[in-house]
Amino acid sequence: MSRPGGTSGSAAPHLELRGLGLRRGDRWLVRGLDAVIPRGAFVAVVGPSGVGKSSFLSALAGLLAPAEGEIVLRCASGHAHHPAEPALQRRTGVIFQNNLLTPNASVLVNTLAGRLGRHSAWRTLFGFPRADRVAAYRILCDLGLGAQAHRWSCQTSGGEQQRTAIARALLQEPDLYLADEPVSALDAYLTGRVLGLLRQEAREHGRTVLCVLHNAELVERFADLALSFDPADPANWKLREVRR
Amino acid sequence: MSASKPSPASAPAAEKRVGDNALHPSQKPVHPAEPPPPPRINVFTVTLAAFALAVIASWPAMRGSGRDLDTWGNLSRFLGHFFPPDWSVWRETLRALGETFQIAVLATVFATLLSLPLAALGARTLAPAWLVAPARLLMNAARTVPSLVWALFGVAIVGANPLAGVVALTLYSLGYLGKFFSDAFESVDADVARGLSALGANRAQAFQYGLWPHAKPLIASHVLWMLEYNLRAASIIGYVGAGGLGAQLASYYEYFAWDKVATVLIFILALVTLLDLLGEWVRRRITRSLGVRR
Numbered sequence: 001m002s003r004p005g006g007t008s009g010s011a012a013p014h015l016e017l018r019g020l021g022l023r024r025g026d027r028w029l030v031r032g033l034d035a036v037i038p039r040g041a042f043v044a045v046v047g048p049s050g051v052g053k054s055s056f057l058s059a060l061a062g063l064l065a066p067a068e069g070e071i072v073l074r075c076a077s078g079h080a081h082h083p084a085e086p087a088l089q090r091r092t093g094v095i096f097q098n099n100l101l102t103p104n105a106s107v108l109v110n111t112l113a114g115r116l117g118r119h120s121a122w123r124t125l126f127g128f129p130r131a132d133r134v135a136a137y138r139i140l141c142d143l144g145l146g147a148q149a150h151r152w153s154c155q156t157s158g159g160e161q162q163r164t165a166i167a168r169a170l171l172q173e174p175d176l177y178l179a180d181e182p183v184s185a186l187d188a189y190l191t192g193r194v195l196g197l198l199r200q201e202a203r204e205h206g207r208t209v210l211c212v213l214h215n216a217e218l219v220e221r222f223a224d225l226a227l228s229f230d231p232a233d234p235a236n237w238k239l240r241e242v243r244r
Numbered sequence: 245m246s247a248s249k250p251s252p253a254s255a256p257a258a259e260k261r262v263g264d265n266a267l268h269p270s271q272k273p274v275h276p277a278e279p280p281p282p283p284r285i286n287v288f289t290v291t292l293a294a295f296a297l298a299v300i301a302s303w304p305a306m307r308g309s310g311r312d313l314d315t316w317g318n319l320s321r322f323l324g325h326f327f328p329p330d331w332s333v334w335r336e337t338l339r340a341l342g343e344t345f346q347i348a349v350l351a352t353v354f355a356t357l358l359s360l361p362l363a364a365l366g367a368r369t370l371a372p373a374w375l376v377a378p379a380r381l382l383m384n385a386a387r388t389v390p391s392l393v394w395a396l397f398g399v400a401i402v403g404a405n406p407l408a409g410v411v412a413l414t415l416y417s418l419g420y421l422g423k424f425f426s427d428a429f430e431s432v433d434a435d436v437a438r439g440l441s442a443l444g445a446n447r448a449q450a451f452q453y454g455l456w457p458h459a460k461p462l463i464a465s466h467v468l469w470m471l472e473y474n475l476r477a478a479s480i481i482g483y484v485g486a487g488g489l490g491a492q493l494a495s496y497y498e499y500f501a502w503d504k505v506a507t508v509l510i511f512i513l514a515l516v517t518l519l520d521l522l523g524e525w526v527r528r529r530i531t532r533s534l535g536v537r538r
Contacts, residue, residue, distance in 0.1 A: 061442050090444025100439035102457045113453050117444020124449055172443060 014039035014176065014208045015060070016080075019069030021234075022055050028234040029055050033069070035227070035239050039076075040206035042199055044213045044223035044242070051229040053212045054097055057178045059083070060210065061094050073176065090117030093174030095182045097212075099165040103154035107145055107164050110153050111136040114172035132171075139167045142197070144190070159185045166194055170201070177201065179211040183218075195222045325502035333504050336492065337511050344488035345515065347406050347481075348474035351413030356467050359383075359418050363425030369434050370451070380426070386419025395481035406487030413474050413481070420473075424466040425459075432458035461530040468523035472516060479512050 015037040022029045029052025037043055045053050058064040060071060062084035072080045073088060081088045093114070101110045112128045115136075123129070128136075140146050143163045148156050153164055162185045169177060177198060183191040199222050201207045210227075213219050219226055223242045230236035365371045366379035389397075394416045398408030437454030445453065482490020489508055496504040 063438070063442055086444065086446075089442055092442070092444075094439070094442055096439055098435075100436045102436050102454060104457045104460070105453070109453070113440055113445070114443060116440060116446075116449045116453060121446055121448035121452070125452070168443070 013037070013074055014041075015210075016072040016074070017069070018072065020059070020066055020071060021068035022052060022059055022064065023067045024052070024055060028067075030229060030237060031068075031235040033237050037208060037210075037225070039074075039208055040202050041224045042202045042209045042211065042222055043225045043227055044211055044219040045227050045229075046213060046216075046219060047229035048231055051231045052234075053229065054180050056229070057094070057180050057210060057212065060176070061092055061178050062089055075175070090172075091175040093169035093172040093177045095165050095169045095177070095179040097180040097184075099161050101153040101161055101164055101168075104152050106150050107140065107153055107156060107160070107167075108133070108136055108149040110164050111140060111167040111171055114168040114170070117172070136167070136171050139170050140164075143167055143194070159187070159190065162186060163190070163194070166197075170197065173205075173207075175207055177207060177209040177211070179209065181212045181214065184214075191218070198222075322502075325500070326506040328503065329506035329510060330501070330503040331507055333492075333507055334511075337489070337508050340482075340489045340492050340508075341511050341515060343406055344475065344478040344482075344512075347409040347413060347478040347486075347488050348471060350410045351417055351474050351478070352467060352471045354410070354414040355417030355421050355470065358414070359421035359425055362418065362422045363429060364451075366422060366426035367429035369430050370455075379422075383419045383422035383426070386415055387423065388419075389416070391416045391477045391481060392484060395484045395486040398481075399485045404485030404487075409478055409481050409486035409488055412486055413477055416477070417470050417474060421466060421470055424470075425463060428459045428462040428466065429455065432462070464530060465523075465527050468519075468526060472519050472523060475516055475519060476512070479508075 013036045015035075017033050017035045017037075020033040021031045045056060047053055055064055059066055060083055062082075065084075071083050073083060073092075074080055075091075083089070083092070102113075112132055115128060115132045116124060119128075137146065137149060140149050143166065145156075145160060145163055145167065148160055153161055156164070162182065166179075166182055169179070179198065182198070183194055186194060195211070195218060198209050198211065202209045202224075211223070213223070220242060226238075226240055226242050228238045228240075230238075362379055362383065365375050366383060368376055371379070391413065394412035395408065396412075397415070398410075398412035402408050402411060432455060434455060436458070437450040440450045440454040441447070478487075479489040479493070482488040482492065483494045485491065489512065493505060493508055496502075496508070
């Protein structure tokens with residue numbers, strides 16, 4: 001299997017979906033989804049509103065149990081895991097659609113929360129190690145949030161909150177990024193900057209990215225693969241290579 | 245390509261749809277003539293009806309003794325004994341007030357520390373179901389016993405001194421704060437905590453970084469309320485020997501020295517008002533900083 005559109009990184013499979021079926025209540029969102037996503041691929045997840053894109057990412061994050069089939073994540077050594085395992089969640093960076101930030105905690109602390117999985121509860125009881133704080137501040141500066149670091153996240157704008165959520169995921173340095181509309185509140189420049197960073201993560205560090213995007217132009221510009229869902233027929237999903 | 249799907253014929257159609265924002269035919273909006281009416285019977289209307297029935301059923305309590313009493317004359321005569329207040333007792337009143345304040349502060353601090361873990365055990369969102377019921381039962385039991393009866397317990401355990409008051413009000417406040425904190429933990433948005441768990445945080449970390457910051461303003465507000473409440477409660481438990489103003493009040497009451505009682509009440513009022521203003525200021529600062537959200 002060759003890595004579509006990729007220039008570097010391993011072509012080993014990272015994510016395997018075997019006959020995956022997801023449902024919300026009585027409604028099937030996806031059925032019979034069979035796909036293999038190679039490590040380091042940037043996959044755009046597309047489809048109209050309400051089709052089940054967020055549910056699909058939730059299932060990959062271990063927050064929604066599949067109704068049928070299974071999701072297998074392979075670590076670098078080839079061992080298979082399932083998304084709900086705590087050790088694996090630590091290596092899965094989720095950018096939630098509604099950001100899920102703590103409103104009365106600073107932008108810096110919200111970002112640092114991405115490193116919680118690396119430390120014991122005792123270590124983080126009174127704050128984070130200096131190295132983490134330095135790394136978090138660097139990422140915030142990269143995303144133009146350096147001046148906001150000590151403001152409560154509820155005192156920042158919608159776009160700044162979205163970038164804080166992105167910074168949290170970047171600081172986590174996960175194997176797999178699950179980004180649910182990560183640029184919906186950003187302007188054209190920041191959209192390019194954020195998707196460029198995620199693409200760099202995929203290319204240079206072999207970190208697989210699954211990103212919900214609504215803009216066809218962005219899909220063509222950044223993605224290697226595009227996975228689309230059909231609201232009328234849950235079994236009519238498509239995975240295609242993006243040609244540039 | 246890794247996609248293995250038994251419908252190769254529709255592949256070009258899929259390419260066309262990628263990134264296409266147009267609504268699918270199944271999602272086309274429909275326009276009915278008017279919105280359907282909301283349901284008439286809901287939790288609110290049922291509760292309101294139940295409350296109205298409760299008021300009707302409670303009305304016999306308004307009957308009183310049934311005798312023809314000079315109500316207003318009694319009131320004005322009794323209140324007349326309170327004026328003018330006898331300020332000569334200010335020195336001992338101030339000393340007793342200090343003791344009352346100490347009892348209230350310590351009881352509130354100890355109750356806060358003890359009720360945080362108890363509240364976590366009593367919150368359905370944090371603890372397993374089999375622990376929630378016993379924890380809630382314990383808090384209900386603590387609330388059921390009046391503060392004066394807790395004071396009797398305190399005096400029986402550690403003797404007639406202010407420590408008895410601290411013990412009594414700690415146990416009494418535990419019931420209230422435990423319930424308030426449990427409700428606070430249950431009412432705040434737990435999605436952030438769940439999100440942090442999905443990023444690999446353990447339960448303690450998800451609580452500290454995801455749930456605690458949300459609950460903190462509510463908790464601070466409840467603690468201030470409890471301090472104010474304990475200050476009033478600590479003024480009465482001296483009746484049974486548990487320290488504070490109560491002992492003084494009891495002796496004045498015994499000798500019908502209502503003008504001295506008036507002085508004590510004015511001192512309590514001043515302290516409670518001061519604390520209320522302070523509490524209000526702190527609460528406003530907390531909520532104002534949270535008010536500018538999103």
